[in-house]
Amino acid sequence: MDKFTTLTGIAAPMPLVNIDTDMIIPKQFLKTIQRSGLGKNLFDEMRFDREGNEVADFVLNQPAYRKAEILVAGDNFGCGSSREHAPWALLDFGIRCVISTSFADIFFNNCFKNGILPIILPQEQVDILMADARKGANARQTIDLEAQTVTTSDGQSFSFSVDPHRKHCLLNGLDDIGLTLEKAAAIDSFEAKNAAQRPWA
Amino acid sequence: MAPRTLYDKIWDDHVVHQAEDGTCLLYIDRHLVHEVTSPQAFEGLRMTGRKVRAPEKTIAVPDHNVPTTLDRANAETMTEDSRIQVAALDKNARDFGINYYPVSDVRQGIVHIVGPEQGWTLPGMTVVCGDSHTATHGAFGSLAHGIGTSEVEHVLATQTLIQKKSKNMKVEITGSLRPGVTAKDITLSVIGATGTAGGTGYVIEYCGQAIRELSMEGRMTVCNMAIEGGARAGLIAPDEKTFAYCMGRPHAPKGAKWEAALAYWQTLFTDEGAHFDKVITIKGEDIAPVVTWGTSPEDVLPITGTVPNPSDFAGGKVEAAARAIDYMGLTAGQKLTDIKIDTVFIGSCTNGRIEDLRAAAAVLKGKKVKDGMRAMVVPGSGLVRAQAEEEGLAQIFIDAGFEWRLAGCSMCLAMNPDQLAPGERCASTSNRNFEGRQGYKGRTHLMSPAMAAAAAITGHLTDVREMMGEKA
Numbered sequence: 001m002d003k004f005t006t007l008t009g010i011a012a013p014m015p016l017v018n019i020d021t022d023m024i025i026p027k028q029f030l031k032t033i034q035r036s037g038l039g040k041n042l043f044d045e046m047r048f049d050r051e052g053n054e055v056a057d058f059v060l061n062q063p064a065y066r067k068a069e070i071l072v073a074g075d076n077f078g079c080g081s082s083r084e085h086a087p088w089a090l091l092d093f094g095i096r097c098v099i100s101t102s103f104a105d106i107f108f109n110n111c112f113k114n115g116i117l118p119i120i121l122p123q124e125q126v127d128i129l130m131a132d133a134r135k136g137a138n139a140r141q142t143i144d145l146e147a148q149t150v151t152t153s154d155g156q157s158f159s160f161s162v163d164p165h166r167k168h169c170l171l172n173g174l175d176d177i178g179l180t181l182e183k184a185a186a187i188d189s190f191e192a193k194n195a196a197q198r199p200w201a
Numbered sequence: 202m203a204p205r206t207l208y209d210k211i212w213d214d215h216v217v218h219q220a221e222d223g224t225c226l227l228y229i230d231r232h233l234v235h236e237v238t239s240p241q242a243f244e245g246l247r248m249t250g251r252k253v254r255a256p257e258k259t260i261a262v263p264d265h266n267v268p269t270t271l272d273r274a275n276a277e278t279m280t281e282d283s284r285i286q287v288a289a290l291d292k293n294a295r296d297f298g299i300n301y302y303p304v305s306d307v308r309q310g311i312v313h314i315v316g317p318e319q320g321w322t323l324p325g326m327t328v329v330c331g332d333s334h335t336a337t338h339g340a341f342g343s344l345a346h347g348i349g350t351s352e353v354e355h356v357l358a359t360q361t362l363i364q365k366k367s368k369n370m371k372v373e374i375t376g377s378l379r380p381g382v383t384a385k386d387i388t389l390s391v392i393g394a395t396g397t398a399g400g401t402g403y404v405i406e407y408c409g410q411a412i413r414e415l416s417m418e419g420r421m422t423v424c425n426m427a428i429e430g431g432a433r434a435g436l437i438a439p440d441e442k443t444f445a446y447c448m449g450r451p452h453a454p455k456g457a458k459w460e461a462a463l464a465y466w467q468t469l470f471t472d473e474g475a476h477f478d479k480v481i482t483i484k485g486e487d488i489a490p491v492v493t494w495g496t497s498p499e500d501v502l503p504i505t506g507t508v509p510n511p512s513d514f515a516g517g518k519v520e521a522a523a524r525a526i527d528y529m530g531l532t533a534g535q536k537l538t539d540i541k542i543d544t545v546f547i548g549s550c551t552n553g554r555i556e557d558l559r560a561a562a563a564v565l566k567g568k569k570v571k572d573g574m575r576a577m578v579v580p581g582s583g584l585v586r587a588q589a590e591e592e593g594l595a596q597i598f599i600d601a602g603f604e605w606r607l608a609g610c611s612m613c614l615a616m617n618p619d620q621l622a623p624g625e626r627c628a629s630t631s632n633r634n635f636e637g638r639q640g641y642k643g644r645t646h647l648m649s650p651a652m653a654a655a656a657a658i659t660g661h662l663t664d665v666r667e668m669m670g671e672k673a
Contacts, residue, residue, distance in 0.1 A: 080633060176363055
């Protein structure tokens, strides 16, 4: 996993609420057995018509936002399916950070496993970041994970909170499985105890 | 010890390690696997030379891609990418030595139906799967939730999951349901009341007389859609019905182990005075048969209602409702019972169990589906299909004009050939009405099996109570 430290980039506004994982990556693209290559199908049914032509007014098709690295989105982003293809598609497109008032639980977890930072902020602050994102490509926002701040293009800064363990993993690009395997002895002893107490399990 | 909720108890019994910041390593008793969200996880194991830590606790079944037509043994019925994905699961199951129900096995079906049916899912367990509808297994009083593919790999390698504890939420359904009202109407009504983000950060415990009165099948329907309300998991405390359902299943304990398990399971309830961070109470008598009108599972209304106006909402929902009404091809103020449909889908991990087929068949018996309608029943597993044939339900469906299919996820998410064409409108017993969910530009109305059967007969959304001679 790539480290996430700081990011300064174009933020695309997507004010729609309840953007679900079927929108982010429709099911026909889940038939892959790889993690890469999904960026071209990100938001496929909103981004392209049936013939594969770009839908001109979709935000990521607009010249200002084609190289967006941040999404500022409506409430409950990433609801629905557990498909990790959703963060894989975002990452493959180049999105490293999503900002919203709320996220669905599984999507939120999946982001951290892939070096994407989901940031939760109050409505008033998301509104300000949304307005800033609407200014276009010259309005770059900055995220500093170490300092836990988001800064608008005109220098207004907001603090966000992040779970310390997840922050540590993102800052250092750490693999969870490696960390857990360091606790193999604890798993062994749990299994021994469990076999005695709950032998049916 | 302070009084604990059911969730607290299951959590406490599975903590392997707790860090200072509260992050826990949680032991996983059952890991269910399907073909769509697992190939990258197995590939990860191969690349790092890791093994599956507990193959005996890992159960795989292909369900999302598999065709449900009777000719599916013919490989040509699957697209090449689907075939590759199913073949990858075949190979991964073999290479890593995990329990497996291939497409050719009569026990094959939707993973969330196969798990309970085979006795893999038992009270007090932790159950995960790379699928959000893992919440289904909460009906047994097991802590069950969906995970992403990175976490699938983590569980395969370590049999644990890194977790922070959620908050406790109680959803109580008091009293009894009225005739024509089912578990599906309960779970949709709860989401209608809380919204799709209302459960975010919580594990829900469903309780109350109306929940107690549900069968295990009905309880699975309720818990299945906990995720649609944003909750990590839904739970129902096990009782005599739960124990009776589990007893004698192939992987349920037997003899002395059964007695020991039963003694433990009987401790799995929320203690008097335990703390809930949020409580919602709904009167069972107030729940009507409901349908969804929009493109979010929170867009729920009683069948007697009308399509809302976007201005009825506030904030970001105004734009979302306008978009949904447009996508669904509806008009504000239109009566829901005036909405014509052309497709009926009965099946899915929400409503593909035997009781669901019984409920639909009871409405359809001696009747015909409306001319021109495409109607299909997709049993949740090969064993549900066999039982329905034995009970004579299959013949009722066939006589009514339904297609009688083989088991799989089918049109719930339309990854296999069962899809809506653009503009087609479906009365569906599945769990999501998202844009494009059942096919590009397809339109989905969620409802119970009885309501879907009623719509199949009339060709429009219908109050099943009228067919039963009940007053709305």
